[in-house]
Amino acid sequence: MPHNTYILAIESSCDDTSAAVICNEKILSNIVANQEIHSQYGGVVPELASRAHQQNIVPVVQVALEKAAIKKEQLSAIAFTQGPGLMGSLLVGASFAKSMALALNIPLLAINHMQAHILAHFIDDANDHKPxxxxxxxxxxxxxxxxxxxxxxxxxxxxxxxxxDAVGEAYDKTAKILGLPYPGGPLVDTYAQKGKARFQFSKPKVKEHHFSFSGLKTAILYFIQKEVKENPNFIAENLEDICASVQQTIADILMDKIKKAVKATNIQRIAIAGGVSANSEIRKRLQQANKHWGWQTYIPKFEYTTDNAAMIAITAYHKYKQQLYSNQATTANPRLKVNS
Known part of the structure; x- marks a missing residue:
């Protein structure tokens, strides 16, 4: 293996087109093109997402290579997100990566998006220490x-x-109920930081380490409808406290389950990953757990929480080291599981 391994990684699982270049475990560039078009629809429109990826992928890859200050001929391998995600979006990244790997005659690496979120912790500057x-x-x-x-x-x-439902959906649904624009999760977090958790929402009873958020979404909807009926200005007058109450309930649910998992496995090294791991309350709770229960917690930099190609690149580097290459017959898989 050459002393320096350069890998170009492409992430196109949903509505962000991203390309990154990694040298061993160090990220040289991580370019993300967001798709603004979806905000007017209140959610991601798959057909529009794949079209936008087609427009963005060439300039994003070009900028990633330029920022990394390397030529495409120096690349050791090309990586792409195989899944899970939106089929149309995944196909754009997969087709581009396969063509480029073929043209340059270098290995192709198909990456599991969910594994990549977790392995983002192994990027050189992701956090203070690697788990x-x-x-x-x-x-x-x-x-x-x-x-x-x-x-x-x-x-x-x-x-x-x-x-x-996923926890991110609970945030976005809450935002929608409160009349906040999409994506609403970060806005709920922003308002929550200024409010007090005055309102109670019951936590779902789900066995073992599993989660449920559909009941919480319904409870929030009914609560808001009831209060607005009595006082049409209820949302405007209590926005920060409503957000704080929802946020506290969600953080409680997540922390309760993590505590159970720690007890069951006796593992006290806890990491968070994925877009909602940027949430201030969840980060705060984990930092407190560090002090209260002696856990070792790993909280990634904000730029590595949302969908980005840097996390694809670090996963690809470890696959490359183990020579876990993919071939040209590899296809996108929108339902890929974390353990596949």
Whole structure:
């Protein structure tokens, strides 16, 4: 293996087109093109997402290579997100990566998006220290809520997951009920930081390490409808406190399940990953757990929480080291599981 391994990684699982260049474990560039078009529809429109990826992918890859100050001929391999995600979006990244790997005659690496969220912790500057195996990872995003036992880079076991909606959906649905624009999760967090958790929402009773958020979404909707009926200005007058109450309930649910998983596995190394791991309350709770229960917690930099190609690149680097190459017949898989 050459002293320096340069890998170009492409991430196109949903509505962000991203390309990154990694040299060993160090990210040289991580370019993300967001798709503004979806905000007017209140959610991601798959057909529009794949079209936007087609427009963005060439300039994004070009900028990533330029920022990394390397030529495409120096690349050791090309990586792409195989799944899970939106089929149309995944196909754009997969087709581009396969063509480029073929043209340059270098290995192709198909990457599991969910594994990549977890392995973002191994990027050189992702956080202060890298977790030792085994560790538990709470993977929380718009599409997923899971507790994963991470035994090794590519040996992962789902201990618990949502039986209905993901935690990110609960945030976005709350925002919609409150009349906040999409994506609403970060806005709920912003308002929550200024409010007090005055309102009570019951927590779902779900067995073992699994989650459920559909009941909470319904409870929030009924609560708001009832209060607005009595006082039409209820939302405007109590926005910050409503957000704080919802946020506290969600953080309680997540922390309760993590505590159970720690008790069951006796593993006290806890990481968070995925878009919702940027949430201030969840980060705060984990930092407190560090002090209260002596856990070792791993909280990634904000730029590595949402969908980005840097996390694809670090996963690809570890696959490359183990020569876990893919071939041209590899296809996108929108339902890929974290342990596949």
């Amino acid at each position: 030792n195996f085994p560790f538990l990872c709470l993977t929380i995003s718009g599409g997923h809520t899971q507790i994963v036992k991470v035994n090794d880079y590519f040996s992962m076991e789902v201990l618990g997951e949502t039986i209905d």
